[in-house]
Amino acid sequence: MLRGLTRPGEGQCAMELVDLIDDEGRTIGVVPRHEMRARRLPHRSTYVLVFDHGGRLFVHLRTATKDVYPGHWDVTIGGVTAAGESFAEGVRREIREELGIEADAEELFPFRYADPAVIVHGMVYRLVHDGPFRLQAEEIVRGEFLTWTQVKDLIARERFCPDGLQVLAEYERRFGTPAAVPEDG
Numbered sequence: 445m446l447r448g449l450t451r452p453g454e455g456q457c458a459m460e461l462v463d464l465i466d467d468e469g470r471t472i473g474v475v476p477r478h479e480m481r482a483r484r485l486p487h488r489s490t491y492v493l494v495f496d497h498g499g500r501l502f503v504h505l506r507t508a509t510k511d512v513y514p515g516h517w518d519v520t521i522g523g524v525t526a527a528g529e530s531f532a533e534g535v536r537r538e539i540r541e542e543l544g545i546e547a548d549a550e551e552l553f554p555f556r557y558a559d560p561a562v563i564v565h566g567m568v569y570r571l572v573h574d575g576p577f578r579l580q581a582e583e584i585v586r587g588e589f590l591t592w593t594q595v596k597d598l599i600a601r602e603r604f605c606p607d608g609l610q611v612l613a614e615y616e617r618r619f620g621t622p623a624a625v626p627e628d629g
Contacts, residue, residue: 461527462487469565474527481511486563490522490535491611492549496574496589499622501612503595504579504587506605512561513605517598520608522569531567539571544578547571555614557607568611592621 464473465486480487494502501519508515521542525534535549549569557564579587590598599609 460524462524463527465565477511477524480524484561484563486565488525488531488534489564489566490525490531490538490569491520491555491566491608492522492535492539492569492571493520493552493611493615494543494571494573495622497572498589500589500591501595501622502577502587502589503598505585507581507583507585510583516603516605518605518608519595519612520568520605522566535567535569542580542583543573544580545573547573553614553618555611557610559606562607564607566607566611568615570615 460477461474462477462480463471464475464480465488466472467486469488475483475485479485496502502521503517503519504521506513506516506518510516522535522538523542525531526537529537531551536546539545539547539549549571552568552570555564555566555568557566575589577587595612598604
């Protein structure tokens, strides 16, 4: 199980093994998570945009102990896939761990992101669920569903995970502003 850290690079989370990948997304090695973070090595990650049936987006505040973007707001849940774990397996695990529910997410599009902290080859998913959620206290301080306007207002005022914002921008480019989501998701 992924856990928050008392300090970046320490604890069980830091010792998890992750796949090191090449520019094409192929596994070329396995490294401990703390080494991946310290050396900014390319890895796989899942991103899940969680909407309620009214089209509101779930946003959450990350704990101050996260190993990347601590204390930032985020528009996606998800995270680093474990060594040998597929995107599909990783997204199911992340939904279970972070939201405390069993649910299937819809795969949307591949996603690449790089900044001074990370290099990620990801897969973006959409989950339609009204909650309630049992948020993982080690990773999430609090979260709530917000309208698109409320999300944009919060983004203008608070620090957000930059990769999540890129996911949101690509989602909006591809699908537009979300409205009420049909019951079949």
